[in-house]
Amino acid sequence: EGEFAGALAGLETLLETATTPVALKLRATSALCRCYRYAGDLQSSIVVAENALASLDQAAVTDSEVEAELRATLAGTYCETGDLNRALDLTYARDDEPQQSPWSVATQRWARSMVLQRAGRLAEAATSAFEALHIHRTLDQPRTVARMQNNAAWLALQAQDMDAGAIELMLLESENAFREVSASVDLTFVLTTRAEYCVRVHDLETARACVEEALRLASGEDVGFRARITAAAAQIYASMGDREASMTHLLVARALLEDSGAKRSAAATWNEMAATYGALGQTDLQIVCLRAAMDLLNL
Numbered sequence: 245e246g247e248f249a250g251a252l253a254g255l256e257t258l259l260e261t262a263t264t265p266v267a268l269k270l271r272a273t274s275a276l277c278r279c280y281r282y283a284g285d286l287q288s289s290i291v292v293a294e295n296a297l298a299s300l301d302q303a304a305v306t307d308s309e310v311e312a313e314l315r316a317t318l319a320g321t322y323c324e325t326g327d328l329n330r331a332l333d334l335t336y337a338r339d340d341e342p343q344q345s346p347w348s349v350a351t352q353r354w355a356r357s358m359v360l361q362r363a364g365r366l367a368e369a370a371t372s373a374f375e376a377l378h379i380h381r382t383l384d385q386p387r388t389v390a391r392m393q394n395n396a397a398w399l400a401l402q403a404q405d406m407d408a409g410a411i412e413l414m415l416l417e418s419e420n421a422f423r424e425v426s427a428s429v430d431l432t433f434v435l436t437t438r439a440e441y442c443v444r445v446h447d448l449e450t451a452r453a454c455v456e457e458a459l460r461l462a463s464g465e466d467v468g469f470r471a472r473i474t475a476a477a478a479q480i481y482a483s484m485g486d487r488e489a490s491m492t493h494l495l496v497a498r499a500l501l502e503d504s505g506a507k508r509s510a511a512a513t514w515n516e517m518a519a520t521y522g523a524l525g526q527t528d529l530q531i532v533c534l535r536a537a538m539d540l541l542n543l
Contacts, residue, residue, distance in 0.1 A: 248283035255279060270296060270310040274317045281321045284508040284542075290325075293318035312348040316355035323362045324541075331359045350379035354392065361399065370399035387430075390421040394434045401441055411441055429469070432461045436476045443483050455480050471500035472513045479520045487524060494520060494529075501536070511540040 255276045259269055273296045280289035293314060300311055315334045322331035335356035337344060344352075353376035360369035373396040380389050393414040400411050415438045422431040435458040442451035455477045462473040478493035494517055501510050518533035 248279060251279050252276065252283070267307050267310050270300075270307070270314055274310075274314045277314070277317045277321060281324060282509060286321055286325055289321040290318065293321070308344045308348040309351070312344070312351040316351050319355050319359055323359055328359060328363050332356065332363075335359060346379050346383060350376045350383070353379070357395075357399070366399055366402045370396065370403065373399055386421055387425070387427070390418040390434075391430060393418045394430075394437050397441070398437045401437070401444060406444070408441075408445055412445075415441060428461045429465065432458045432465075432473055435461070436473065436480065439477075439480045440483070443480060448484055451480060451484060467500050467504035468507060468510055468513075471497045471504065471510065472516075474500065475513045475517045475520070479516060479523075482520050482523050490520065490524060491526075498533075508540050511537040514540065 255272050258264055258272045259276070264272070273292055277289045277293040280286070280292065296314060297311075297318070300314075319331040319334040322328070322334070335352050337348075337352060353372045357369045357372035357376060360366075360372060373392065377389065377392045377396050380392060397411045397414040397418075400406055415434060418434045419431065419438065422428075422434060435454045439451040439454035439458070442448070442454060458473055459477055462470045474493050474497040478490045478497060481487075481490035481493060497513065497517055501513060504510070514533045514537035518530045518537065521527075521530040521533060
C-alpha cells in the first residue's frame with residue numbers, strides 16, 4: 245500500500261526482539277530487504293541482506309529454505325542496481341552447503357530465471373523457469389505452479405521455435421486455476437500473456453477479448469497496477485496493428501502514472517510504454533517515457 249515507514253518499523257521491531265526465533269528473523273530480513281527495495285533505498289536493502297548472509301556463513305547449521313529465500317530476494321535488489329553478476333551468483337548454492345530441499349532448489353532456479361530474463365538471456369531464463377516449475381509441480385502448490393506456468397509460457401513465447409500447443413495448454417491451465425479461486429490479479433497477468441500468444445498465432449479476436457477482460461479486472465485495483473495492465477494492453481494492440489487503440493491506451497497509462505505520484509516500481513511500466521511508442525514510430529513520446537523511467541531509477 246506504499247506505507248513503507250510503517251512496514252520497516254514493524255520488521256525492525258521483529259528483528260530487535262530477543263525472543264524472535266532465528267528462522268523468523270531471517271524471513272523478516274528477506275521482507276526488510278524487499279521493503280527497502282520497494283521504497284527505493286537499494287543500499288539499505290543490500291546491507292541488511294548481505295550482513296544476514298555473512299552471519300549465515302559463520303553458522304554451524306542453517307535453514308536452506310530460508311537462506312534460499314533471502315538470496316533470491318537480494319538477487320532482485322542487485323538486478324535493480326544493474327549488478328547482474330552478483331545477482332546471478334546469489335542464485336547458485338554455496339559449495340559447502342548441505343543437501344538442499346526441493347523447495348530451496350526451485351527457489352534458486354526461479355530466481356536465476358528472473359536474473360537471466362533481466363539480462364536478456366531468454367533461452368537460459370526459460371530453461372531455469374521450467375526446471376523450477378517441474379520441481380514445484382511435485383510440491384502440491386497449485387497457485388505457485390499456476391503463476392510459474394504463466395511466466396514460463398511468456399518466456400517460451402519469446403522463442404522463434406515456440407511450442408504453440410504447450411504454451412496454450414500452460415496458459416489455459418493457469419487461467420482455469422485462477423478463475424476457480426477468483427484470483428483476479430493473477431488472472432489479469434495470465435490474460436495479457438494469453439493475448440500476446442493469440443496475436444502470435446493470429447487469433448486476433450481472442451486476443452482482443454483477453455485484453456478487454458484484463459482491463460476490466462484491473463479497473464478496481466490500485467493506480468500503478470492499472471497503469472501496468474493498460475500499458476500491456478497498448479503493446480498488444482500495437483502488435484495487432486490497431487494503432488489507434490494502442491495510442492489511446494498509452495495515453496491513459498501515462499495519465500495514471502502521472503497522477504499516482506513517483507514510485508520506483510513504475511519505471512518498468514514507463515520503459516514498456518517507451519518500447520511501444522518506439523514500435524509505433526513516436527520517437528518524441530518514446531524519449532518522454534524513457535526519461536520518466538530514468539528519473540524514477542535516479543539515473
